[in-house]
Amino acid sequence: MTRALDNVVPVLAILAGLVAAWYVAAVLLNAPFQRDLDRRAEETPGAIAFIGKTLSQPKPTMPAPHQVAANFFENTFLRKITSNRSLVYHAWVTLSSTLLGFAFGTLLGVLIAVGIVHFTSLDRSLMPWIVASQTIPILAIAPMVIVVFAAIGVVGIIPKSLISTYLSFFPVAVGMVKGLRSPEITHLDLMHTYNASASQTFWKLRVPASMPFLFASMKVAVAASLVGAIVAELPTGAVAGIGSKLLQASYYSQTIDMWSALVAGSIVAALLVTLVGRVGRLVSRSMGARPA
Amino acid sequence: MTVGEATVAEKTTVVEAKGLGLTFQTNDGPVQALTGVDLTIGKGEFVSFIGPSGCGKTTFLRVIADLEKPTEGSISVNGMSTEQARESRAYGYVFQAAALFPWRTIARNAALPLEIMGVSAEEQARRIARVMDLVNLTGFENKYPWQLSGGMQQRASIARALAFDADLLLMDEPFGALDEIVRDHLNKQLLELWARTNKTICFVTHSIPEAVYLSTRIVVMSPRPGRVTDVIESTLPKERPLHIRESPEFLAIAHRVRDGLHAGHSYED
Numbered sequence: 001m002t003r004a005l006d007n008v009v010p011v012l013a014i015l016a017g018l019v020a021a022w023y024v025a026a027v028l029l030n031a032p033f034q035r036d037l038d039r040r041a042e043e044t045p046g047a048i049a050f051i052g053k054t055l056s057q058p059k060p061t062m063p064a065p066h067q068v069a070a071n072f073f074e075n076t077f078l079r080k081i082t083s084n085r086s087l088v089y090h091a092w093v094t095l096s097s098t099l100l101g102f103a104f105g106t107l108l109g110v111l112i113a114v115g116i117v118h119f120t121s122l123d124r125s126l127m128p129w130i131v132a133s134q135t136i137p138i139l140a141i142a143p144m145v146i147v148v149f150a151a152i153g154v155v156g157i158i159p160k161s162l163i164s165t166y167l168s169f170f171p172v173a174v175g176m177v178k179g180l181r182s183p184e185i186t187h188l189d190l191m192h193t194y195n196a197s198a199s200q201t202f203w204k205l206r207v208p209a210s211m212p213f214l215f216a217s218m219k220v221a222v223a224a225s226l227v228g229a230i231v232a233e234l235p236t237g238a239v240a241g242i243g244s245k246l247l248q249a250s251y252y253s254q255t256i257d258m259w260s261a262l263v264a265g266s267i268v269a270a271l272l273v274t275l276v277g278r279v280g281r282l283v284s285r286s287m288g289a290r291p292a
Numbered sequence: 293m294t295v296g297e298a299t300v301a302e303k304t305t306v307v308e309a310k311g312l313g314l315t316f317q318t319n320d321g322p323v324q325a326l327t328g329v330d331l332t333i334g335k336g337e338f339v340s341f342i343g344p345s346g347c348g349k350t351t352f353l354r355v356i357a358d359l360e361k362p363t364e365g366s367i368s369v370n371g372m373s374t375e376q377a378r379e380s381r382a383y384g385y386v387f388q389a390a391a392l393f394p395w396r397t398i399a400r401n402a403a404l405p406l407e408i409m410g411v412s413a414e415e416q417a418r419r420i421a422r423v424m425d426l427v428n429l430t431g432f433e434n435k436y437p438w439q440l441s442g443g444m445q446q447r448a449s450i451a452r453a454l455a456f457d458a459d460l461l462l463m464d465e466p467f468g469a470l471d472e473i474v475r476d477h478l479n480k481q482l483l484e485l486w487a488r489t490n491k492t493i494c495f496v497t498h499s500i501p502e503a504v505y506l507s508t509r510i511v512v513m514s515p516r517p518g519r520v521t522d523v524i525e526s527t528l529p530k531e532r533p534l535h536i537r538e539s540p541e542f543l544a545i546a547h548r549v550r551d552g553l554h555a556g557h558s559y560e561d
Contacts, residue, residue, distance in 0.1 A: 186391040189359055193385045194408045195378055204404065208395045287395035288436035 022065050023055070029062040030054040063256045072260040084240070087264045093241040094229045095268055097157045101164020102225040106218060108165060109172025116173075117180040117206070118198070134170050138163065138228065143235040160241075164228035168221035175217025179210025211287065215280030222272045230265060242268070306370060306460055306492045307333040307356055313364030314351060324517030325351045329365070331511065331520065335459070338486055338493045340503035341511045342549060348518020349496045349511075353462050356494065357385050369460070381409060383460040384453030388468055390445035392437040392452075399424065399433035402452045409456060423451040426485055443474040447481075454489070461493045468498070476534060479505055483532055500553075504528075504546045505537055512552035522552035 034054045038045060045053065055064040063071075072087065079086035112130065115122045142163050149159035183205050191201045233243025242265045249257035285291070312329040315322045326348040333339050341349035354360040355367060358374040369377035377383065384405075392401045399420050406416045424430045427447040437445055446466055453461060467475045479502060486493055497503050503510050504526065512522040526545060528536060536542055 184391070186387050186389055187393070190385070190387065190391055191408075192359060193357055193378065193383070194405045195381060196408045200408050204407070205393070208393065211395075288397065289394070290436075290438045 019065050026060065026062045026064040027051055027054045030057055030060045033057070033061065059253050060255055063259050067256050068259040068263060071256045072263050075257075075260060076264070087242075087245070087260065090240055090242050090245045090261070091264050091268050094226070094233065094243065094265070095272075097160040097232070097241070098164055098222075098225045098229040098268075098272070100157060101161035101228055102168050102222050104161065104165040105168030105221055105225060106172050109169040109217070109221070110176050110214075112169065112173040113176030113180055114202075116177050118202075130170060130173055133166070138167060138231055139235070141166070142232050146232065146235075160229060160232040163232035164225035167224040167228040171217040171220040171224065172214070175213045175220075176210055179213025179217075180206045182213065183209045208287065211283060212280075215276065215283065218280070219273050219276050222276050223269050226265065226269050226272060304335045305332055306335050306337075307331070307367070307494070309352075309355075309365065309367045311365035312352075312355065312362050312367050314348070314355060314360060315363045326355070326362070327364075327517040327519050329520055331523070333492060333494065333509075335492055336490050337509060338495065338507050339509045339511060340495045340497055340507040341513060342497055342500065342503045343513030343518075343553065344498070344515055346515035346518065347513035348515070349513050350464050351518065352513075353464050353494060353496050357383060357462055381405075381456055382458055383462050384456065384458045386446075386450055386453045386461065386463040386466045388465045390437070390442075390449040392445055392448055394437055397434050397436055398429060398440065398448045398451075401437070401448060402455045404452060405456045411456075419455055419457070420451075423454045426454060426488070427451040428481065441474075443470050443478060446470065446478065450482075450485075454485075459491055461491050463493065463495045465496050465498065467502070475499075475502070480534060482506065487530065500546050500549050501537055504542055504549060505532060505534075510545070510549055512549060514553070514555075521555060522548075524548055524552070 031050075031054055034050065034057065038050070038053075054060075056067070060067070075085060075087045079088075081088040081092075083089060112126065116126060117123075145162055145166075146159050149155065149162075180202075187205055187209075188201070191205055196204070229241070230243040230246070233241040234247055242261050245261040246258055249255070249261060309329050309331045312326060312331075313324070314326040315324050329348075329352060341352060343349050351360060355362050356369060356374060358378040367374055370380075370382050372380070372382070392398075393404065396404065402420050402423055403416050406419060411419070420433070421430075424433060427450050429444065429447055429451060432440065432444065432448075437448070440448065450463075450466065453463075467478050470478065482493075483506060495503075495506060497506075508526050510524040510526065511520055512524065513519065514521045524545060527541060528545070
């Protein structure tokens with residue numbers, strides 16, 4: 001109980017600080033427009049009334065936390081989840097393409113790492129390209145991928161998830177190369193004294209040794225996948241998903257909608273990273289790791 | 293001494309090195325790790341290799357194990373090349389660190405070589421029960437390495453080396469990182485194990501008492517270049533209680549080892 005409290009209190013303290021700073025920022029950023037409104041309406045509200053007005057504009061420059069919270073609550077819990085206005089619906093659309101892309105990306109990353117570890121030629125030839133691939137701005141490449149695939153008749157979740165794959169294979173590949181190379185020399189010598197084959201060394205030594213690296217890089221990869229899925233929805237005129245929600249809201253200056261879509265995205269990201277972390281901990285527990 | 297030599301000659305040869313040398317090519321030029329090593333180890337012997345660091349004692353062990361290739365001379369293990377010997381799983385190797393896989397229990401660690409060699413599950417269970425008993429680890433089969441003390445971990449790694457019943461045991465300073473009390477205990481257990489299994493043991497150490505207490509033969513080595521400077525036959529009986537280490541006979545052998553180390557090593561530099 002006290003341990004849970006020890007964990008929660010620091011997080012809440014930071015949250016309270018952030019919310020306070022957010023309110024101050026909202027008042028300051030919304031004040032010029034509010035003063036403009038008041039001047040035109042020839043009103044001279046008192047300080048308290050003025051602050052109240054800055055925090056309740058319908059399309060504020062900076063929405064106040066309670067406005068975002070109310071909007072988020074309404075669009076998450078009070079809408080039918082099949083409705084186009086439901087955040088759950090949009091989050092699900094983005095989540096499904098995130099998960100598909102993440103699965104592809106992890107698979108691709110692991111395959112690349114296995115290749116790199118076993119063939120020096122791949123190490124030399126592939127690694128520079130992998131690094132170079134990540135320097136290309138994803139915003140530039142995303143529309144092209146979608147358009148090219150649409151031209152050959154592939155539309156929907158596959159091209160979208162490919163953007164996620166593109167972002168998520170990299171951390172997995174780099175992490176797994178490190179992980180598969182992590183066994184100590186002594187352990188490799190030991191396998192050599194048993195005259196173990198390359199595949200025995202791989203399955204009995206390299207793979208188990210790489211597990212902590214795999215899960216650490218999968219945590220990064222799953223967050224990158226979500227970013228990829230959202231980015232893929234932005235320039236392509238997608239009609240559903242957190243990215244399209246962000247875009248629509250920005251067209252109509254619905255800043256509160258934008259912020260609550262952002263909150264939804266963050267919650268999905270947090271859930272995904274936590275989930276990968278949990279699975280990682282379960283796996284390491286089942287492999288006999290000393291409980292932390 | 294004549295008695296000792298006669299018994300060695302009668303025994304089957306396990307390791308035979310002739311004019312063995314190994315030169316490492318490093319960035320600072322060639323380093324002679326071993327040169328001109330002539331040595332024959334017979335079946336059932338307990339041979340210790342002692343010398344200061346850099347004398348090539350570990351390198352020699354690694355050459356026997358086919359973890360290093362010699363650059364001069366020849367070496368055979370059980371009458372085969374070292375590579376053939378390794379491929380036929382002629383030896384078990386115990387490293388300085390226990391080198392257990394942290395994700396395997398003690399029993400599964402000991403089973404690792406058996407899994408690799410394709411031994412059936414029942415046979416694995418039978419052999420593991422036997423080696424766990426040999427190293428006094430019965431009851432700890434399902435513990436993970438981190439749950440065991442350093443001495444127990446090292447015993448588990450010995451169990452792993454014994455599991456596939458190779459006749460030759462190569463041990464590279466296995467007790468070097470342990471405190472003296474644990475080391476005494478393990479030395480005694482190792483002698484008992486050797487007596488029970490009649491294996492040939494090559495044992496690298498830098499402790500004179502350990503070498504004298506354990507061995508039937510002590511190979512004294514010296515560095516720059518790594519070479520054998522003296523080979524001492526032990527006159528101690530096979531039955532060795534710990535207090536034998538205070539006997540005049542023991543001290544005489546220890547003295548000769550120390551002299552050998554001094555003669556071969558210029559301590560001025």
